[in-house]
Amino acid sequence: MGDMMAVEKSGAEILVEALVDCGVEVIFGYPGGAVLPIYDAIFKQKRIRHILVRHEQAATHAAEGYARSTGKPGVVLVTSGPGATNAVTGITDALMDSIPLVIITGQVPTALIGTDAFQEADTVGITRHCTKHNYLVKDPDRLGDIIHEAFHIASTGRPGPVVVDIPKDVQVATGSYAKPGAIAHKAYRPQIKPDSDLIAAAVEMLAAAERPILYTGGGIINAGPGASQMLAELARITGAPVTSTLMGLGSLPASSDQWVGMLGMHGTFEANMAMNRADLIVAIGARFDDRVTGRLDAFSPGSKKIHIDIDRSSINKNIRVDLAIVGDAGRAMEDMVKLWKGRQHKKADLQNWWARIDGWRARRCLDFVESKTEIMPQAAIRALWQASHKRSPIISTEVGQHQMWAAQHFGFEKPNKWLTSGGLGTMGYGLPAAIGAQIGNPKALVIDIAGEASIQMNIQELGTATQYRLPVKVFILNNEYMGMVRQWQELTYAGRYSESYSDALPDFVALAEAYGWKGLRIDDPADLGDGIAAMLGHDGPVMVDCRVAKLANCLPMIPSGAAHTEMILQANEVSGEMDDEAKALV
Amino acid sequence: MKMHAETAERHTLSILVDNEPGILARIAGMFTARGYNIESLTVTDVSEDEAVSRITIVTSGSPHVIEQIIAQTERQVPVHKVTDLTALGPHVERDMALVKVAGTGEHRIEALRLADVYRARVVDATTSSFVFEVTGTSEKVDMFIDLMREVGLVEVARTGVVAIGRGKEAG
Numbered sequence: 230m231g232d233m234m235a236v237e238k239s240g241a242e243i244l245v246e247a248l249v250d251c252g253v254e255v256i257f258g259y260p261g262g263a264v265l266p267i268y269d270a271i272f273k274q275k276r277i278r279h280i281l282v283r284h285e286q287a288a289t290h291a292a293e294g295y296a297r298s299t300g301k302p303g304v305v306l307v308t309s310g311p312g313a314t315n316a317v318t319g320i321t322d323a324l325m326d327s328i329p330l331v332i333i334t335g336q337v338p339t340a341l342i343g344t345d346a347f348q349e350a351d352t353v354g355i356t357r358h359c360t361k362h363n364y365l366v367k368d369p370d371r372l373g374d375i376i377h378e379a380f381h382i383a384s385t386g387r388p389g390p391v392v393v394d395i396p397k398d399v400q401v402a403t404g405s406y407a408k409p410g411a412i413a414h415k416a417y418r419p420q421i422k423p424d425s426d427l428i429a430a431a432v433e434m435l436a437a438a439e440r441p442i443l444y445t446g447g448g449i450i451n452a453g454p455g456a457s458q459m460l461a462e463l464a465r466i467t468g469a470p471v472t473s474t475l476m477g478l479g480s481l482p483a484s485s486d487q488w489v490g491m492l493g494m495h496g497t498f499e500a501n502m503a504m505n506r507a508d509l510i511v512a513i514g515a516r517f518d519d520r521v522t523g524r525l526d527a528f529s530p531g532s533k534k535i536h537i538d539i540d541r542s543s544i545n546k547n548i549r550v551d552l553a554i555v556g557d558a559g560r561a562m563e564d565m566v567k568l569w570k571g572r573q574h575k576k577a578d579l580q581n582w583w584a585r586i587d588g589w590r591a592r593r594c595l596d597f598v599e600s601k602t603e604i605m606p607q608a609a610i611r612a613l614w615q616a617s618h619k620r621s622p623i624i625s626t627e628v629g630q631h632q633m634w635a636a637q638h639f640g641f642e643k644p645n646k647w648l649t650s651g652g653l654g655t656m657g658y659g660l661p662a663a664i665g666a667q668i669g670n671p672k673a674l675v676i677d678i679a680g681e682a683s684i685q686m687n688i689q690e691l692g693t694a695t696q697y698r699l700p701v702k703v704f705i706l707n708n709e710y711m712g713m714v715r716q717w718q719e720l721t722y723a724g725r726y727s728e729s730y731s732d733a734l735p736d737f738v739a740l741a742e743a744y745g746w747k748g749l750r751i752d753d754p755a756d757l758g759d760g761i762a763a764m765l766g767h768d769g770p771v772m773v774d775c776r777v778a779k780l781a782n783c784l785p786m787i788p789s790g791a792a793h794t795e796m797i798l799q800a801n802e803v804s805g806e807m808d809d810e811a812k813a814l815v
Numbered sequence: 816m817k818m819h820a821e822t823a824e825r826h827t828l829s830i831l832v833d834n835e836p837g838i839l840a841r842i843a844g845m846f847t848a849r850g851y852n853i854e855s856l857t858v859t860d861v862s863e864d865e866a867v868s869r870i871t872i873v874t875s876g877s878p879h880v881i882e883q884i885i886a887q888t889e890r891q892v893p894v895h896k897v898t899d900l901t902a903l904g905p906h907v908e909r910d911m912a913l914v915k916v917a918g919t920g921e922h923r924i925e926a927l928r929l930a931d932v933y934r935a936r937v938v939d940a941t942t943s944s945f946v947f948e949v950t951g952t953s954e955k956v957d958m959f960i961d962l963m964r965e966v967g968l969v970e971v972a973r974t975g976v977v978a979i980g981r982g983k984e985a986g
Binding site for chain 2: 415
């Protein structure tokens with residue numbers, strides 16, 4: 230662009246300016262040798278806030294929590310070598326859960342690349358398959374355009390992480406930058422608008438169905454709050470039951486009559502039975518993950534299947550479908566609703582279908598045996614919901630039993646309120662994700678529901694919350710076991726609890742206080758309500774060590790390799806030893 | 816417990832990509848990461864401005880796996896287009912090998928005779944060796960190389976498959 234003679238700036242200044250132009254307000258990062266020029270450029274400006282984490286993995290999870298709770302892409306800045314490799318887990322997590330992130334990594338100077346220089350790692354090589362796309366920038370003149378393209382790729386289509394690796398000399402050398410117009414990538418053109426003939430076919434199948442079910446996923450959350458409204462409308466006009474994956478919780482209010490709960494391995498009996506007996510499944514922004522389908526050859530054998538997804542490769546990957554619609558979930562549902570109304574379809578008579586569903590609901594699969602002596606973990610989650618739901622809290626979790634109990638027993642009414650590591654299942658996700666969510670939503674109540682094992686994987690982030698005066702709450706369900714591992718060992722390995730006991734636990738109350746947090750312990754069921762109230766009432770970060778029943782199992786459960794109809798509902802069904810075919814499944 | 820495998824069919828895919836650094840690693844690595852086979856892979860830039868490359872991959876899998884391979888490849892950001900030439904039908908496939916054969920007497924004469932039958936050209940000769948250039952389908956090249964084993968094969972260099980659709984349209 231010869232007519233726009235931009236002033237020459239350093240690569241680091243170009244980066245900061247391009248980030249501002251991309252709407253970035255906050256960066257989660259950690260400095261180091263190969264990003265010193267960028268940190269100096271950040272020091273000299275006031276438009277972008279930098280949040281200093283304590284470990285690069287936490288920077289990526291914090292950015293994920295920020296992105297998931299605000300709908301805006303999360304931005305990470307880390308140094309070369311260990312900075313980049315530490316970030317890899319969070320980058321992979323974001324890829325699996327379709328979270329838009331832009332990760333800026335420093336790199337050794339161009340001339341040193343390939344020489345095994347100090348803190349050199351092949352970041353583009355290492356992250357090639359755990360990013361949606363990545364770049365190594367070798368020319369400061371290209372840097373601005375690449376940053377804009379990175380945000381475009383991260384946040385459009387099926388969102389995901391994009392890494393931009395910038396050698397130190399490119400940060401120092403000067404180049405020109407002008408804010409580009411709309412990005413027109415040569416090859417990358419995600420299909421947003423669904424094919425109208427296919428939408429019409431879907432509407433007719435839905436209108437003709439006698440036992441339909443809407444199977445929704447994280448794609449609806451990613452499609453924005455309007456998509457969740459469209460789901461509510463589609464559910465209303467069709468009268469169909471709605472289930473959701475772990476990632477889709479909150480897209481339909483849990484208080485809706487049509488909500489049948491989460492499906493899959495730890496889903497509800499009614500959701501899984503309805504999936505199995507349906508004559509039509511409409512999958513929207515969900516990907517038939519193995520945790521959802523159970524045994525593939527027994528998955529919903531009698532149904533026609535419609536799959537709406539923005540990622541064509543997710544369609545027909547695990548389950549063959551009858552009608553494939555590529556496009557944005559919100560757009561597709563909007564088109565379906567319009568056409569349904571335009572054709573004046575009436576709500577079908579689903580009375581018999583709902584009667585069967587109510588029969589399955591009557592099994593009350595989420596009920597558990599209360600105890601007067603021990604805090605049941607399910608009861609703790611319900612008490613937490615009871616005390617906090619009016620404040621519309623943002624809930625993050627770590628990974629394991631507590632995560633599934635939270636998914637089962639905490640009712641989500643709105644999208645963007647539920648932050649959890651679904652695809653990768655990353656222990657240590659919850660605390661940094663809560664920090665990122667609190668940064669993006671300063672007035673919100675943000676609670677990390679944790680386990681005593683997971684919380685230790687990024688416990689150092691207590692310091693980050695202290696530094697930025699973030700009033701996040703960490704609610705640990707402490708059963709002194711890596712509970713999900715222990716449960717599987719009970720179920721699959723005749724109770725041989727190999728290395729799953731959480732020995733040598735810290736005093737979480739003292740630990741919290743050492744970081745300047747308030748620490749609380751609850752170990753009596755009679756104190757549960759007061760303890761939660763004390764946590765919620767404190768205007769600052771609080772860590773609660775909630776001592777729960779040690780050997781409670783997370784039920785219901787579909788054992789791996791089993792069908793939806795083979796759910797374990799009662800605790801006494803969980804025991805014994807499985808055959809090798811079952812042991813080989815994850 | 817025994818591992819079990821699926822039956823596979825062979826497909827030739829033609830992939831147009833942005834000619835950017837790491838593109839080959841991106842495509843080949845995706846195949847490895849998802850457990851897809853690569854029987855042959857060739858890549859070179861094919862546009863006037865060197866901005867676009869064509870990758871030809873011969874792979875194998877069940878029809879379902881082939882469908883996934885195409886979808887997963889198209890999903891890569893720098894990929895413009897994936898054409899399944901095998902599914903498309905009529906197309907031309909060529910594989911080229913340079914085949915070094917050493918020997919004297921009857922073996923040397925037999926090698927020349929066979930080369931003539933396979934329309935292989937002599938591109939280098941010494942008193943005790945030849946280098947043949949043979950072009951054709953992979954099967955033909957395989958057969959030629961097998962025959963040369965009996966008459967003094969020394970070594971082989973081979974391009975792998977390149978392929979293009981028939982007719983006037985771009986694939």
